[in-house]
Amino acid sequence: MSLSRALRDSSETLPANTDRFLEHVPNEWLNAAAELSSQVTIRRRRLPSDQVMWLVLGMAFFRNKPIAEVARSLNISADGLANEQMLAKSALTQARQRLGAEPMQCLFQQSGKHWGVERYPQDDWHGLQVFAVDGALFRTPDSTELRSHFGSGNTSTDRQTPFPMLRCVALMNVRSHVIVDACISPYRRGEVPLAMPLIHKLPDHSITLLDKGFYSADLLVSLASSGVDRHWLLPARKGLVSTVVEDYGAGDRLVEMKVSPQARKKNPSLPESWCARAITYEVEGKEKTVFTSLPASVYTAKAIAELYHQRWEIELGFRDIKSSMLDNAIVLRSKTPALVYQELWGLLLAYNLIRREASQAAVEHKRAPQEISFKFACQFIAAELISLSNNPSPGTTGRRLADLRGSLGMLFKENRPRPSRPRSVKLSKTRYPVNRNAAPLK
Known part of the structure; x- marks a missing residue:
């Protein structure tokens, strides 16, 4: 049966x-x-x-x-x-x-649509739901068909990574870790274009945490203007030229930045300049600056600085997928482009099933979803x-x-400090073909 x-x-x-x-x-x-099949x-x-x-x-x-x-x-x-x-x-x-891949994609998107925006006790941050956007890379078996479709980490020379790679950009509920939606594409597409469709899945009265790689006037302006009380928060880029418009206090100011001609060419509706709130704070003796659309009249600089560190929750979600579900496997198991997409959509759906069930169990036990x-x-x-x-x-x-x-x-996990583990080193690029059948070194 x-x-x-x-x-x-x-x-x-x-x-x-x-x-x-x-x-x-x-x-x-x-x-x-x-x-859909x-x-x-x-x-x-x-x-x-x-x-x-x-x-x-x-x-x-x-x-x-x-x-x-x-x-x-x-x-x-x-x-x-x-x-x-x-x-x-x-x-x-x-x-x-x-x-095919479309039925699995449909099921995953249905799960995210219904479960990703669910609210849980003590879920909100000052009345706003907290979400995060980030990207992850997945590797496929090395074959001519997969490398031709997905591409790899090519450089200006002939050097490339040993495995073809595809990119996944996800929108995640920071509290429940349920993925609201995701975009999957070959490696050659960047994270910002993949993130653009995701901002329309955000509910009103929300704050979205992003990495500095998503710094884009088009993306951030569109996010803030596409709904009611939608905000964003991300770290400032180094060397960014800005002009102080208003000073709110120590380390808290409103700055104005110019929109690049390239961005306005892609989206003529963008203004010539745009403003953001810049908050500078100190962590272990080093100064950090974050940009946000949150108004100074409602949200304090200290609360915003503390909130940004919750962006790491989406990294933990990707770690759960790659470590716990894929069991640290180097590559996905499918060997054709269509089945690779199908496998990854199924992986994301299975992840949401686990997270939803864990979140509901946490509610019954009056605990936070991420504590399981x-x-x-x-x-x-x-x-x-x-x-x-x-x-x-x-x-x-x-x-x-x-x-x-x-x-x-x-x-439920015990309340103990999370051990510090360095991030894994990326695969090195090589200009030479990789011999999969070579004997191991003795």
Whole structure:
């Protein structure tokens, strides 16, 4: 029995407050996503599209298992056909190719739309919801097709990184760590163009934290003017030329900056100059300056300086994806561009499922969502998925789902200082081809 079918069959017996996974991935989401597949089929000799979507989700939960083993663990098969026949590697690959990437993207965006803007107790900062935008790179297997499509870290010479890379820019709820939306593209596209569509997904009365790489008059002016009481906060760029318009006090001033001709050429509606509030403060003897659209009449410089350090929460979210879910794997497992996109959308959807369930469990235990250990929550929910999919008795499914959030309450992290770990060094670029079959050095 498939996981989706077990949940559907038991839906009538589930109490409203134990309808866990059904509230996460409603049937209408699955149906709408399946309709996006250009080659959706109902022929019995092929895997139904909803089961293929669960297979892609399973790939995210069980990174170290072969895809065929993932299908066996989740009891995925076509009705009336031998299990082994449908679990052949070629059959699973063909099923994923028929499904395509759009259904998984649709499911992920539905999850972000509904869960990413949810409010939790003590969620707001001075009445504003806190979000963050940042980018991350993912590597793919090295093949001519993938390198041609995604590109890599090329320089002005022939040097390039050993693996093709794709870029993901995400908008994340800082409190729950749920990803509201994301844009995925080949490496050659920059972070600022990918971030532009995301600002329209921000709710009103919010503050968005960004890295200095997102300094763009077009992006920041559009963010602040696209809704009601939407603000931004990011560190100042070094060497930026500005003029002080008004002084609010020590380390707090309003500055004016010119908009570059290149930016105005791309967007003629931009003004010739724009203003931002600049706040300078000291950290361990070093001066730091941040720019923001928050007005001085409402928000103090000290509160804003403290708020910016929460931008690191989105870095922790990317770390959870790469470390806990991908198990520090160097590359994604898919070998064609379409399946790479599909795998990554499935990975983001699985991440949101874990974060949403952890956030809801935290609320029941009157704790903050980020206090639950993501690694252990991921392992726990993965084990529950296997138990549900292999449970022959739908009557016991309700009880197991009812116990899920109560069990997640055991996964809260201890309140201890986070250890200091240096950031990983980027892959070095080389002008020479990399021999994957070379013998290791002795």
